Amino acid sequence: MALxxxxxxxxxxxxxxxxxxxxxxxxxxxxxLAQKRFGFISEEAIRVVADALELPVAHVMGVxxxxxxxxxxxxxKYHVQVxxxxxxALMGSREIFQHLKRKLDVDLGEITKDxxxxxxxxxxxxxxxxxxxxxxxxxxxxxxxxxxxxALIESLKKGEIDV
Amino acid sequence: xxxxxxxxxxxxxxxxELNHYIKLGGYEGLKKALEMDPTAVVEEVKKSNxxxxxxxxxxxxxxxxxxxxxxxxKYFLCNxxxxxxxxxxxxxxxSENPHQLIEGMxxxxxxxxxxxxxxxxxxxxxxxxxxxxxxxxxxxxxxxxGENILGSGFNFELYLHLGAGAYICGEETxxxxxxxxxxxxxxxxxxxxxxxxxxxxxxxxNNVETIACVPDIIRKGAxxxxxxxPERNNGTKIYAVSGHVNNPGVFELPMGxxxxxxxxxxxxxxxxxxxxxxxxxxxxxAPVLGPEHLDIAMDFxxxxxxxxxxxxxAIIVMHEDTCIVEAFARLADxxxxxxxxxxxxxxxxxxxxxxxxxxxxNGDGREGDIELLYDICVKIIGRTICPLGDAAVFCVKGALDxxxxxxxxxIQHKKxxxxxxxxxxx
Numbered sequence: 099m100a101l102x103x104x105x106x107x108x109x110x111x112x113x114x115x116x117x118x119x120x121x122x123x124x125x126x127x128x129x130x131l132a133q134k135r136f137g138f139i140s141e142e143a144i145r146v147v148a149d150a151l152e153l154p155v156a157h158v159m160g161v162x163x164x165x166x167x168x169x170x171x172x173x174x175k176y177h178v179q180v181x182x183x184x185x186x187a188l189m190g191s192r193e194i195f196q197h198l199k200r201k202l203d204v205d206l207g208e209i210t211k212d213x214x215x216x217x218x219x220x221x222x223x224x225x226x227x228x229x230x231x232x233x234x235x236x237x238x239x240x241x242x243x244x245x246x247x248x249a250l251i252e253s254l255k256k257g258e259i260d261v
Numbered sequence: 262x263x264x265x266x267x268x269x270x271x272x273x274x275x276x277x278e279l280n281h282y283i284k285l286g287g288y289e290g291l292k293k294a295l296e297m298d299p300t301a302v303v304e305e306v307k308k309s310n311x312x313x314x315x316x317x318x319x320x321x322x323x324x325x326x327x328x329x330x331x332x333x334x335k336y337f338l339c340n341x342x343x344x345x346x347x348x349x350x351x352x353x354x355x356s357e358n359p360h361q362l363i364e365g366m367x368x369x370x371x372x373x374x375x376x377x378x379x380x381x382x383x384x385x386x387x388x389x390x391x392x393x394x395x396x397x398x399x400x401x402x403x404x405x406x407g408e409n410i411l412g413s414g415f416n417f418e419l420y421l422h423l424g425a426g427a428y429i430c431g432e433e434t435x436x437x438x439x440x441x442x443x444x445x446x447x448x449x450x451x452x453x454x455x456x457x458x459x460x461x462x463x464x465x466x467n468n469v470e471t472i473a474c475v476p477d478i479i480r481k482g483a484x485x486x487x488x489x490x491p492e493r494n495n496g497t498k499i500y501a502v503s504g505h506v507n508n509p510g511v512f513e514l515p516m517g518x519x520x521x522x523x524x525x526x527x528x529x530x531x532x533x534x535x536x537x538x539x540x541x542x543x544x545x546x547a548p549v550l551g552p553e554h555l556d557i558a559m560d561f562x563x564x565x566x567x568x569x570x571x572x573x574x575a576i577i578v579m580h581e582d583t584c585i586v587e588a589f590a591r592l593a594d595x596x597x598x599x600x601x602x603x604x605x606x607x608x609x610x611x612x613x614x615x616x617x618x619x620x621x622x623n624g625d626g627r628e629g630d631i632e633l634l635y636d637i638c639v640k641i642i643g644r645t646i647c648p649l650g651d652a653a654v655f656c657v658k659g660a661l662d663x664x665x666x667x668x669x670x671x672i673q674h675k676k677x678x679x680x681x682x683x684x685x686x687x
Contacts, residue, residue: 117420118442119334119460125442126425130384157443164444164601165425167384183346184545184592185503185577187685219310221428221595222346226503227510236387241391 103150107131111150112187121151125161127170129168138169165222167189173216174209176254176261178202179233182219190243195219197244201251214255237261264489266497267473268513270357277392279399282360290476294368295413297479297522302599306475309483310495315468316433316544316559316572321475326371327455328463329373336464337374339472340442341382342424342637345544346595347575350499350511351469356389358473359396363419365472367405367617368479370417373465377418380469381436384425394421402473412469428599432647433466435601445648446603470499490516494560498571502528504578505535517563521555524578527627535580539664543572545592546652584682585667589660590618591686596653607650610641614657622686626672632649 103111110131116125128151132143139162148158162168169177181193203221204210225231228240232247235237239250254258265271275281281521282288294302307322328335339362343351354362366378378526382390400406422440429435430445437444437459458464474496478486487495498516500523503509508529514522520540524530531537537552546599548569550557557563564571579588593615602608614637617630638658641650661668670678 118421120441121441122442123460124424126439130423130425160444161442165384165427167424167426182591183595184541184588185347186686187591188504188577188579188583188588188683190683192684215411221598222344222348224343224349224352224383226347226349226577227501228349229503229509233385236389 101136101146112199122153124151129162138172175214176234177216179218179220181223181231183222186229186231189229191230194242194244195243235261265513266477267354269509276358279403286480288364289358290480291364291367294409294479295369299372306478306481309478311474311484312561313468321471325373328465331542334462335373336459336462337370337375337378338464338466338468339380340436340466340467341380344383344428344431346503347503347544347577348573350501352386352389353511354469354473355393359393361476362469362471363396363400365475366419367417368475371415376416378386380421381440381442382421382423390421390423420529429601429649446601449646469602491560494562498574505532505580506578507532511684517558520557520559531580538581538583539579541577542573543570546655547572549663551663552555560615572686582679582681582683584677584679585660585664586622586671587685590622592656593618600649604645606644610637611653613637621668621671624675631668
């Protein structure tokens with residue numbers, strides 16, 4: 099099925115464009131919206147954004163592939179991103195990350211068989227005072243330990259919490 | 262007990278709400294500024310010695326004075342990209358005391374004749390941007406933003422803009438590129454942003470913490486600000502302490518507070534009573550210090566004198582169980598990952614440095630690797646458009662200079678000097 103923005107999305111994009119003297123400035127916000135709507139930024143999603151902003155596909159492609167927050171392929175329902183940069187690593191994020199790799203039994207960037215999780219290692223999340231930090235979708239989970247991570251994954255699996 | 266200039270949530274936990282902010286003198290600085298001549302506002306900020314809190318420590322008032330005085334459209338851009346490893350201070354201003362940032366933006370806009378401001382926030386901080394947006398909406402509703410602010414005839418629109426995961430967008434011209442909807446690849450200077458900035462117009466970019474200092478400087482006067490902190494390094498500073506300490510967190514203290522006091526009094530000392538081994542004093546790009554520096558005054562000039570820098574004021578503490586080679590392999594990897602790819606020395610040099618340090622860490626180091634690393638440093642520094650390459654060099658070279666013995670031990674013995682080390686990498 100062909101991807102398309104809803105009428106509501108198009109109104110939102112139009113409103114975003116009003117914030118800048120040049121429509122091109124809406125590229126990042128429009129890609130964020132596309133990711134929310136379509137789950138990830140496929141080549142088709144890139145074309146949809148380019149059409150909506152009347153910009154060259156090559157421009158949107160360049161931007162989408164430059165920034166790490168745009169997922170270029172599908173991710174699980176929960177995108178588990180573990181910060182392994184220095185402050186988190188000093189407080190044990192490496193152990194958490196290795197544990198998650200074993201527990202979820204999945205390669206980096208791939209989706210678990212149940213479709214629930216994608217595991218990713220990320221750079222500094224700006225949450226160093228509450229390290230280790232894991233970002234799941236748009237939410238931060240701070241002061242994590244292996245035990246807390248286990249409990250969090252179980253709660254997500256059982257649907258006890260949602261993010 | 263020091264004065265809180267920025268963390269007013271420690272005086273009133275509800276200061277994020279407009280009426281609470283106003284009770285603490287909020288928007289009084291703006292009222293006062295709007296009755297002044299814009300040039301006088303710039304002069305007052307100049308007089309206060311307010312220096313940029315994002316990393317460079319450039320005098321804020323001087324930066325403002327670079328903006329042309331013609332009637333072109335001008336922009337005021339707030340750098341809330343907070344991505345320097347170890348740095349987590351601006352987020353608390355935005356979530357806990359957002360109106361002070363907003364007020365600072367309006368005053369800055371008025372002083373420089375900019376009628377539009379953008380706050381560029383890293384994309385991962387969407388939950389913080391949502392909180393800040395509420396405060397912006399409140400400020401619009403109360404007439405502190407929008408048209409004819411407080412009947413002064415001055416108009417100022419303020420918009421939030423989310424990044425999408427790129428450290429390089431914390432560099433001001435990378436940020437400008439990104440705000441224009443492009444890849445965040447920095448631009449050559451000159452022209453400086455004050456001449457040709459975002460959308461081709463004069464632009465000033467300041468860090469969140471810098472801007473949030475402005476309302477109180479105007480309200481209480483530059484002379485008051487000069488009473489805090491050492492000469493030429495005035496004001497308070499938010500020190501963000503992370504790593505091997507008992508009480509990591511953000512502490513607003515007078516600029517120049519000794520490192521020992523910050524680590525041992527405020528951050529609760531070293532985990533498990535262990536010994537300090539290394540301290541990065543200003544975010545990962547600041548050359549690493551050792552325990553002999555604990556009595557240093559944490560301000561711009563003192564750190565520069567010690568061969569490092571205050572940077573963002575982010576203090577990363579490593580205790581004796583840390584393998585320096587491993588820690589800096591991880592940091593070298595960060596710069597390699599975040600290099601935008603535009604300049605050859607940085608694009609090729611940062612992954613090369615990371616690879617060599619990783620090899621040393623893995624027991625595959627060779628004689629001459631240390632000299633090779635120094636050589637790569639020389640070939641990166643000063644040869645790139647933006648300071649990311651320089652930052653990578655400060656980080657790696659700092660570790661080589663101070664902990665050369667540990668690198669040598671690794672190369673000779675094919676193993677770590679540290680037993681029972683904290684696992685950082687791989």
